[in-house]
Structure formats: structure tokens, C-alpha cells
């Protein structure tokens with residue numbers, strides 16, 4: 244039976260989509276069968292895998308609102324073992340259209356039941372709000388991964404997110420677990436990052452993943468090539484971090500580590516490297 248993981252934080256720009264795209268990729272490269280579902284009308288996970296949102300006719304919207312079969316909406320990606328149900332612009336209206344529907348919080352959970360046995364992991368990319376799409380994700384999920392950006396006010400909004408998770412637990416999904424909190428965009432040159440790291444660990448303890456995602460120019464460039472970091476710059480620090488995060492998550496699930504499965508250099512990556520612009524000034528990994 245597959246595990247459904249929602250990546251959620253109502254704060255915008257904290258690294259949800261970057262985490263979904265790259266964590267899912269490294270889970271797939273470790274041998275798991277993985278489905279990403281892009282629940283954000285912005286469609287950043289969809290474009291992060293190189294799919295052109297404007298050309299996508301049918302998306303997760305059709306499943307949630309019109310009850311199309313989710314299995315008919317699954318598309319392949321360049322990553323072996325990883326598929327996606329894309330987002331499309333029509334999803335922007337879903338929050339409003341969901342409101343009057345029966346079982347409005349459970350629609351995603353219901354349509355996912357036919358797919359859950361086909362995958363080891365189903366990873367849901369949530370929009371930056373605590374609206375009905377995120378509530379649908381939390382209701383469908385077994386566990387939540389919460390990215391927290393290493394910046395001022397890192398913990399701001401976290402209590403609201405935890406309160407929403409508790410509400411969902413009490414009324415909709417009693418078994419919802421917090422899989423882990425992942426610190427993102429860590430800059431080792433600043434005291435601030437170290438302070439956020441210490442503070443988050445003080446409050447949340449072992450829930451916080453040991454793996455920390457560093458701020459990485461390569462991670463921010465990869466979506467413009469429509470590639471996860473594993474296919475864009477597998478040797479970068481950001482790639483190593485997401486590979487380690489996938490390994491840590493798998494080990495929390497008691498899944499054996501599989502070494503040497505991630506491609507250190509792939510055809511895709513060399514093709515991209517050949518056309519890549521020079522690194523920005525001061526650009527590190």
C-alpha cells in the first residue's frame with residue numbers, strides 16, 4: 244500500500260515545490276514507484292518536470308471537481324519510475340467550486356483510493372494557503388512534510404498550520420502524521436540560518452529531519468530547464484541534500500538504503516550542461 248505525503252506550509256515561497264520535485268525524484272531513483280500530484284494552481288511542480296501548463300488540457304482539477312478518473316490524468320516524466328498528475332490554470336477556481344460540493348474536504352482522498360496501491364509514494368504539492376485544496380491534501384495524506392525556510396520569522400504561521408493539521412485529525416483524518424520538518428535555503432555563511440536551525444530543533448525536536456537543504460543557485464535554476472536537480476546538476480550541493488533527504492525519509496519508513504542508484508551524470512544533464520549559461524557571479528552550489 245502506497246504512502247501519501249502532503250508537502251504543506253501556507254507560507255509562500257518556503258520550498259514546498261522544490262522539495263516535492265526533488266524529494267519525489269530521489270525516491271524514484273532509489274527504486275520507489277512515485278506519483279506527484281500538483282495541487283497548486285500556480286503549477287510549479289508541473290513545470291518543474293518540464294510539462295507546459297498552457298498545453299495541458301486535463302489536470303487534477305478534472306478529477307477533483309468533475310470526477311474524472313485520476314488514473315486517466317497521470318503523465319510520465321523524464322525520471323524513471325516517477326509520474327505526475329499535473330495542475331492547470333482551471334485549478335485556480337477549484338477553491339470556490341469545491342465549497343458547495345458534498346464531502347468537499349474528502350474528494351481527493353476518495354479519488355486517490357483507486358491509485359494508492361500502484362505506488363510506493365504519492366507526493367502532494369500544496370498551494371500556499373490553508374484553503375480547501377490543502378485541506379483535501381491533508382485529509383487524503385498519511386503524513387505531512389513541512390518545509391521551513393531559514394529566514395526571519397521562520398516559525399511564524401507554524402502554529403496555524405499545526406492547528407489546521409489538528410483540526411483535520413479531529414474531524415477528517417485521525418491518522419494523519421507529521422513525517423518531518425525540513426529546513427530549506429540554509430545559508431551556512433549567516434548566523435541567522437544557524438539560529439533558525441537551533442530554534443526550530445528546540446521547539447520541534449526529532450520531528451526535524453537531520454538533513455538540511457542549503458540555499459543553492461543550482462536548485463533555483465533547475466526549474467527553468469524543466470528538470471529536477473538530479474537530472475540538471477546531480478553533483479551540486481542541493482542535489483546531494485535532496486538525495487540525503489529522500490534516504491532519511493525512506494529510513495524513517497524502515498525502507499533499506501539503496502546506494503549507487505542515482506545517476507551521477509545522465510544524458511539529460513550533459514545535454515543541459517552543454518547549453519547552460521555561465522554561472523551567475525558569486526553563484527555557488
Ligand code: ATP
Nearest residue numbers: 255256257258259260261371428457458459462463
Ligand atoms: P509557493 O508557496 O509559491 O508554492 P513554494 O513554497 O513551493 O512556493 P518554491 O517554489 O519551492 O517554494 O521555492 C520558492 C523559490 O525559492 C523558487 O524560486 C525556488 O527556485 C527557490 N528555492 C527553493 N529552494 C531553494 C534552495 N534550497 N536554494 C535556492 N533557491 C531555492
Ligand code: MG
Nearest residue numbers: 259260283287
Ligand atoms: Mg509551490
